[in-house]
Amino acid sequence: MIRNELKPRKCRSCGVVFQRQRSMQSVCSPACAAAWSAKQRAQKEARAKREERKSLAERKAKLKTRQDWINEARDAVNKVARLRDILAGHGCISCGAQPKARFGGAVDAGHFRSVGSAPHMRFYLPNIHLQCKKCNRDLGGSHTNYRKGLIERIGIERVEEIESMQWTAKWSVEYLQRLKKVMNKKARRLEKRIEQRKEPA
Numbered sequence: 001m002i003r004n005e006l007k008p009r010k011c012r013s014c015g016v017v018f019q020r021q022r023s024m025q026s027v028c029s030p031a032c033a034a035a036w037s038a039k040q041r042a043q044k045e046a047r048a049k050r051e052e053r054k055s056l057a058e059r060k061a062k063l064k065t066r067q068d069w070i071n072e073a074r075d076a077v078n079k080v081a082r083l084r085d086i087l088a089g090h091g092c093i094s095c096g097a098q099p100k101a102r103f104g105g106a107v108d109a110g111h112f113r114s115v116g117s118a119p120h121m122r123f124y125l126p127n128i129h130l131q132c133k134k135c136n137r138d139l140g141g142s143h144t145n146y147r148k149g150l151i152e153r154i155g156i157e158r159v160e161e162i163e164s165m166q167w168t169a170k171w172s173v174e175y176l177q178r179l180k181k182v183m184n185k186k187a188r189r190l191e192k193r194i195e196q197r198k199e200p201a
Contacts, residue, residue: 005019006019006020006021006022006023007020008020009025009026011026011027011028011029011032012026012027012032012036013027013028013032013033013035013036013039014027014028014032014035016028061177066171066173066176069173069176069177069180070122070171070176072176072180073123073171073176073177073179073180073183074122074123076179076180076183076184076187077109077122077123077125077128077179077183078108078109078128079109079183079187080125080183080186080187080190081109081125081128081129081130082099082107082108082109082130083187083190083191083194084125084190085129085130086099086130086194087190087193087194087197090129090130090153091130091132092107092130092131092132092135092149093110093112093129093130093131093135093146093149093150093153094110094131094132094135094136094139094141094142094145094146094149095132095134095135095142095145096149097132097134097135099130099132107130107131107132107133108130108131108132108133108136108137109128109129109130109131110128110129110130110131110135110136110141110146111127111128111141112127112128112129112143112146112147112150112159112162113127113162113163114141118165119169120165120166120167120168120169121162121165122169123171123179124162124165126154126158126162127162129146129149129150129153131146147159150162
């Protein structure tokens with residue numbers, strides 16, 4: 001009885017179509033077999049490293065306190081506020097000083113209603129604006145000038161609305177984790193748009 005010839009197959013390593021000698025054969029030569037084996041090992045090692053990093057991140061997350069999550073969410077929200085104003089071409093909300101041409105450390109995210117007096121507005125973006133370090137830190141927030149700048153930017157009615165806002169803030173860890181994730185994603189989009197604007201036409 002004549003044995004049926006196996007159908008040709010595309011080599012998983014080099015992509016060349018070859019005539020198989022065995023039904024389970026997936027590569028065309030010993031060289032491709034070695035290359036394919038090395039690729040499989042590298043992929044396996046990469047998966048193991050990803051799983052290890054994920055496991056480590058999960059263990060670290062379990063050790064974080066609620067305050068840790070509040071701080072991380074705050075940093076993400078503040079970054080979005082700064083980048084939003086940089087993209088819009090705004091300077092310091094209090095004195096108008098333009099930020100230096102870099103993302104980190106050049107400017108603060110100042111709160112119109114401070115976190116101390118209005119903790120419920122800690123993450124409320126309309127209450128947070130780019131502010132130079134001098135106004136925010138050395139001048140204690142420069143509130144009078146902040147208010148003037150905010151009125152020029154959004155109008156007196158909106159400012160008075162922010163001044164009258166009251167609610168009780170009770171953020172769960174799950175909410176803070178989600179907020180951090182959403183704000184980090186938004187920050188990356190803003191950074192990309194700022195970089196695109198810098199590129200020469």
